[in-house]
Amino acid sequence: xxxxxxxxxxxxxxxxxxxxxxxxxxxxxxxxxxxxxxxxxxxxxxxxxxxxxxxxxxxxxxxxxxxxxxxxxxxxxxxxxxxxxxxxxxxxxxxxxxxxxxxxxxxxxxxxxxxxxxxxxxxxxxxxxxxxxxxxxxxxxxxxxxxxxxxxxxxxxxxxxxxxxxxxxxxxxxxxxxxxxxxxxxxxxxxxxxxxxxxxxxxxxxxxxxxxxxxxxxxxxxxxxxxxxxxxxxxxxxxxxxxxxxx
Amino acid sequence: xxxxxxxxxxxxxxxxxxxxxxxxxxxxxxxxxxxxxxxxxxxxxxxxxxxxxxxxxxxxxxxxxxxxxxxxxxxxxxxxxxxxxxxxxxxxxxxxxxxxxxxxxxxxxxxxxxxxxxxxxxxxxxxxxxxxxxxxxxxxxxxxxxxxxxxxxxxxxxxxxxxxxxxxxxxxxxxxxxxxxxxxxxxxxxxxxxxxxxxxxxxxxxxxxxxxxxxxxxxxxxxxx
Amino acid sequence: xxxxxxxxxxxxxxxxxxxxxxxxxxxxxxxxxxxxxxxxxxxxxxxxxxxxxxxxxxxxxxxxxxxxxxxxxxxxxxxxxxxxxxxxxxxxxxxxxxxxxxxxxxxxxxxxxxxxxxxxxxxxxxxxxxxxxxxxxxxxxxxxxxxxxxxxxxxxxxxxxxxxxxxxxxxxxxxxxxxxxxxxxxxxxxxxxxxxxxxxxxxxxxxxxxxxxxxxxxxxxxx
Ligand SMILES: Nc1ncnc2c1ncn2[C@@H]1O[C@H](COP(=O)(O)OP(=O)(O)O)[C@@H](O)[C@H]1O
Ligand SMILES: [Mg+2]
Numbered sequence: 001x002x003x004x005x006x007x008x009x010x011x012x013x014x015x016x017x018x019x020x021x022x023x024x025x026x027x028x029x030x031x032x033x034x035x036x037x038x039x040x041x042x043x044x045x046x047x048x049x050x051x052x053x054x055x056x057x058x059x060x061x062x063x064x065x066x067x068x069x070x071x072x073x074x075x076x077x078x079x080x081x082x083x084x085x086x087x088x089x090x091x092x093x094x095x096x097x098x099x100x101x102x103x104x105x106x107x108x109x110x111x112x113x114x115x116x117x118x119x120x121x122x123x124x125x126x127x128x129x130x131x132x133x134x135x136x137x138x139x140x141x142x143x144x145x146x147x148x149x150x151x152x153x154x155x156x157x158x159x160x161x162x163x164x165x166x167x168x169x170x171x172x173x174x175x176x177x178x179x180x181x182x183x184x185x186x187x188x189x190x191x192x193x194x195x196x197x198x199x200x201x202x203x204x205x206x207x208x209x210x211x212x213x214x215x216x217x218x219x220x221x222x223x224x225x226x227x228x229x230x231x232x233x234x235x236x237x238x239x240x241x242x243x244x245x246x247x
Numbered sequence: 248x249x250x251x252x253x254x255x256x257x258x259x260x261x262x263x264x265x266x267x268x269x270x271x272x273x274x275x276x277x278x279x280x281x282x283x284x285x286x287x288x289x290x291x292x293x294x295x296x297x298x299x300x301x302x303x304x305x306x307x308x309x310x311x312x313x314x315x316x317x318x319x320x321x322x323x324x325x326x327x328x329x330x331x332x333x334x335x336x337x338x339x340x341x342x343x344x345x346x347x348x349x350x351x352x353x354x355x356x357x358x359x360x361x362x363x364x365x366x367x368x369x370x371x372x373x374x375x376x377x378x379x380x381x382x383x384x385x386x387x388x389x390x391x392x393x394x395x396x397x398x399x400x401x402x403x404x405x406x407x408x409x410x411x412x413x414x415x416x417x418x419x420x421x422x423x424x425x426x427x428x429x430x431x432x433x434x435x436x437x438x439x440x441x442x443x444x445x446x447x448x449x450x451x452x453x454x455x456x457x458x459x460x461x462x463x464x465x466x467x468x469x470x471x472x
Numbered sequence: 473x474x475x476x477x478x479x480x481x482x483x484x485x486x487x488x489x490x491x492x493x494x495x496x497x498x499x500x501x502x503x504x505x506x507x508x509x510x511x512x513x514x515x516x517x518x519x520x521x522x523x524x525x526x527x528x529x530x531x532x533x534x535x536x537x538x539x540x541x542x543x544x545x546x547x548x549x550x551x552x553x554x555x556x557x558x559x560x561x562x563x564x565x566x567x568x569x570x571x572x573x574x575x576x577x578x579x580x581x582x583x584x585x586x587x588x589x590x591x592x593x594x595x596x597x598x599x600x601x602x603x604x605x606x607x608x609x610x611x612x613x614x615x616x617x618x619x620x621x622x623x624x625x626x627x628x629x630x631x632x633x634x635x636x637x638x639x640x641x642x643x644x645x646x647x648x649x650x651x652x653x654x655x656x657x658x659x660x661x662x663x664x665x666x667x668x669x670x671x672x673x674x675x676x677x678x679x680x681x682x683x684x685x686x687x688x689x690x691x692x693x694x695x
Binding site for chain 3: 053055078079080081082084085086088090092093094095096105106109110111151154155158
């Protein structure tokens, strides 16, 4: 395992009009790490994640991917983004395409892989998430959990270096959460680098290498899951964790 | 291209000054026409839709044929049929009445379609709730269903009305002295296209704000689909 | 009743003027098809340009679209027909009607597509962009296919309304079906040619109106 960081965020700030959402955030992601981000709603977790692939443009600070500063204006962001997968809370599958077409679109148009080969790759991605038999279904014929697994397959088919997950299970009925988490577990075991924003604390304890606690646009505390959950150092972390464990 | 010639022919203040009484007379006629045809068309359309909602099979079939027929024939064809066709049959009618008849047939069909769609967009539970509280069918229609239905299709109703106002310009073909007709008379008198430009500007001033409003409404409607 | 038939459904008159009306029908159909094709294409192109959100260009598009939706088509046709010689051009009534109606249709089509584009959920853009698709590729492969589907009902309705306006070309001496019917009516002193023309319009547009009814129920995007 090489130790040069895959992703580095340095003094990241982001404001929407007058609202300062990120107030100077620094973190580093090493290859094959699974980093969990927790924190209250509205604390800036999604914004942090979306700055990593420039869906949001940072107001100040920089984002480095494999040592290259990608937050500079003249970077061709489309070529970078194919190496950074993203999975959304609301799946965002393309409703007019089948599961297979959802996956092959970027393979064909961005990676310029010929149609038949991209179909093979899409099928194997669908197999990884256990939905090969649904390749011909449209999103509205799939359950929420299945849709999210297809969305994950859409990302992994691009063979990204790192994947960003923004609350991938929050929109799902409880009984569908497990299937998605299983897929994420498998990905982690295969050595995928992952940054996960989620409230699934059990999953964090089992799978995360590190947990960042975010509040008010700042990283308040970061540590191994054991330390964060059993021995939180900061008052705000303790309060947050006690509130979540009430549920 | 000669700019001075262009100005002289299209933006000639003198010729507007000469013919503005004509233009105003035309505008007044257009307004009268709209104030008459609009409400008549709208009310007949609502009536058609109300009858349709009774779901009487044979009647609905007839209504559908009526509506589709008048949506298929261009309004100008209808107007010419009424104005030039009927006299051969011994029925001589003035241009104004011919316009009124053909426009009512046409616009009631369009309004009818819109209101019908509006009524069908209201869940059946609304009628059931109203009827179970003792309202008659007609009362439920008037006080419960129609207000919601009309609100749901407000953009289409406004759009229909804009189309109707614009369509009154075809009355110029049967020499009814409305805005476009008077502008063309002015154009012939002055040997100059400025009166026509003036009429266009008047249409623009009347309808542009409504068209702008419509854009907003339609976008909002589609976003909440 | 006999007098009615004699006047409006006179077999002899109909047979006599049938070939002329059919010739007019072809002109009407040609004009309508040309208007539909160029109007739909131009409207789509304008909406795509507008999606790039370049302010001065957008203002121009909005102004164009608003003007052509506010003016009566007949006013536009007549204005174009009388002004075009001033620019040293010698366009026929047919060309003027084609251009005028195409611009009108394009304006409505642009508005409909644009409303569709703005109504596609932001997440669709983000998902596509996060896989590395460019703005334009996202528009073409992800957004527009959804837009076209949900805008089919309003597009069909609008297209029918404007295609019917080809009858207005009769005012600028185009030998389309209504013009021919009116001339024949004068010669024959009988309304039957108009009946034929009305049948011609029904033949052209009734199937479309019925189709639009079917589409409306299939693709219902309204509420
Ligand atoms: N596009 C935006 N425009 C304005 N405010 C935004 C936007 N996106 C997020 N915000 C605001 O930024 C804050 C942080 O949002 P977010 O990063 O989504 O928080 P989290 O994911 O932790 O719940 C919130 O107050 C939210 O309202
Ligand atoms: Mg969030």
